Amino acid sequence: MPTSAAATDLDLFERYDRDGRLAQYRELRELGAVVHLDRHDIYAVTRYDEVRSALENHETFISGEGVAFTDTANAVIRRTTLASDPPEHDLLRSVVATGLQPRAVRGRRDEIVAKARGVVDAALAKEEIEGVSDLAQAMPLSVIPDFLGLPRRNREHLFEWAQGGTDLLGPVSERTPRNIELSRCIAEFTVELAERRELAPGSLGADVLAAADAGVIPPDKCPALLIDYLGPSLETTATAIGHLLVTFAERPEQWRILRDDPALVSSAINELVRFESPIRGFTRLTAHDTVLGGVPIPEGARIWNLLASANRDERKWERPDEFDVRRNPLDHLAFGYGTHGCAGQGVARLELHALFHALLESVERIELTGEPVIAENSMLNTWERIPVRLVRERSPR
Numbered sequence: 001m002p003t004s005a006a007a008t009d010l011d012l013f014e015r016y017d018r019d020g021r022l023a024q025y026r027e028l029r030e031l032g033a034v035v036h037l038d039r040h041d042i043y044a045v046t047r048y049d050e051v052r053s054a055l056e057n058h059e060t061f062i063s064g065e066g067v068a069f070t071d072t073a074n075a076v077i078r079r080t081t082l083a084s085d086p087p088e089h090d091l092l093r094s095v096v097a098t099g100l101q102p103r104a105v106r107g108r109r110d111e112i113v114a115k116a117r118g119v120v121d122a123a124l125a126k127e128e129i130e131g132v133s134d135l136a137q138a139m140p141l142s143v144i145p146d147f148l149g150l151p152r153r154n155r156e157h158l159f160e161w162a163q164g165g166t167d168l169l170g171p172v173s174e175r176t177p178r179n180i181e182l183s184r185c186i187a188e189f190t191v192e193l194a195e196r197r198e199l200a201p202g203s204l205g206a207d208v209l210a211a212a213d214a215g216v217i218p219p220d221k222c223p224a225l226l227i228d229y230l231g232p233s234l235e236t237t238a239t240a241i242g243h244l245l246v247t248f249a250e251r252p253e254q255w256r257i258l259r260d261d262p263a264l265v266s267s268a269i270n271e272l273v274r275f276e277s278p279i280r281g282f283t284r285l286t287a288h289d290t291v292l293g294g295v296p297i298p299e300g301a302r303i304w305n306l307l308a309s310a311n312r313d314e315r316k317w318e319r320p321d322e323f324d325v326r327r328n329p330l331d332h333l334a335f336g337y338g339t340h341g342c343a344g345q346g347v348a349r350l351e352l353h354a355l356f357h358a359l360l361e362s363v364e365r366i367e368l369t370g371e372p373v374i375a376e377n378s379m380l381n382t383w384e385r386i387p388v389r390l391v392r393e394r395s396p397r
């Protein structure tokens with residue numbers, strides 16, 4: 001028999017310290033698999049099995065009414081692949097995902113490896129670095145804009161825009177007016193790119209225009225699909241790289257294990273995004289009355305799939321709060337799951353792979369030189385600042 005959801009007035013958006021957030025997730029999981037957050041009138045899905053089941057059941061938990069907390073933000077992402085349902089979703093995704101297929105991505109491998117080497121060498125040339133701008137953002141910024149075929153202009157704004165756009169997906173806060181402004185910049189830029197056909201030949205962006213020219217999608221869909229690329233492709237990967245720096249600086253023995261056996265890099269990437277999920281979670285709307293985790297959820301309610309909590313669920317993982325590069329948790333949910341599972345994870349993994357190897361080749365230790373600062377962002381678990389030193393290997397391997 002379904003029992004009504006546990007409820008709490010816990011504020012999931014007031015804490016910007018890591019331990020505080022993890023303690024909140026733990027508290028929620030103990031309360032139930034589905035817990036009503038009274039402050040935001042939303043059902044948080046907290047445990048691994050139920051998050052995965054909600055993501056799988058895309059006909060009950062729909063994305064077409066948006067994956068954000070508020071109507072304002074859902075209006076901004078309307079018509080994107082992220083915020084659509086089949087059959088429209090499948091058509092849009094076929095366009096967005098084509099250039100991100102493993103074969104297409106593998107073709108860029110050498111280029112990405114060279115870029116990672118360049119980013120690490122530039123960081124090594126400095127005594128101390130600011131890990132977020134000098135390494136975490138520098139890597140995707142060296143790869144993604146060229147991959148998308150973007151012009152040079154506005155590249156310096158892409159992170160700020162994407163951060164604001166992602167933060168806007170959470171509840172209203174004092175940052176909302178500014179986030180709306182930043183989201184407008186990104187939307188206007190994508191309209192300009194499509195209208196002026198400013199995307200380099202052979203790029204992912206040019207493929208979107210070509211799909212419209214061929215009548216596969218209506219031409220007015222192009223800006224939304226460019227938002228699908230620009231929104232989630234930079235900050236997510238930068239977030240994972242930021243966590244790489246902090247996690248290994250805090251656990252030098254794990255860095256040594258990886259240096260002794262670089263074949264563990266793929267496993268380390270999975271463990272990194274399980275342990276510190278870059279995206280806390282997106283929402284869905286319930287299409288009809290349903291039951292999830294034994295809890296009835298009415299039609300029209302919003303749920304929040306807490307990927308970050310599922311990835312630490314003690315019911316699923318042994319020693320969930322331990323970071324272990326040998327664990328290889330293939331079924332983590334950091335890239336989502338099911339119909340909307342991350343279309344760009346092949347590129348993200350390749351960037352992370354290349355960067356890990358470039359660092360392993362020449363960095364003996366990663367040392368924090370100050371306290372890293374968490375960014376105030378409702379949907380991303382990311383860093384504002386990471387003061388760090390890369391201690392160079394004396395005789396490179």
Ligand code: HEM
Pocket residue numbers: 063067081082083093096100228229232233234236237240273278279282307333334335336337339340341342343344345347348
């Ligand atoms: C570590 C890096 C990344 C993480 C953690 C990540 C995470 C995610 C997650 C959790 C979703 C699912 C959203 C949902 O269920 O509503 C998603 C979707 C998506 N991601 Fe990523 N992402 C990353 C990198 C990228 C990159 C590099 C690109 C593009 C080049 C990209 C493009 C997309 C797109 C287009 C979707 C929408 C897919 C759909 O709705 O069918 N992502 N991502």
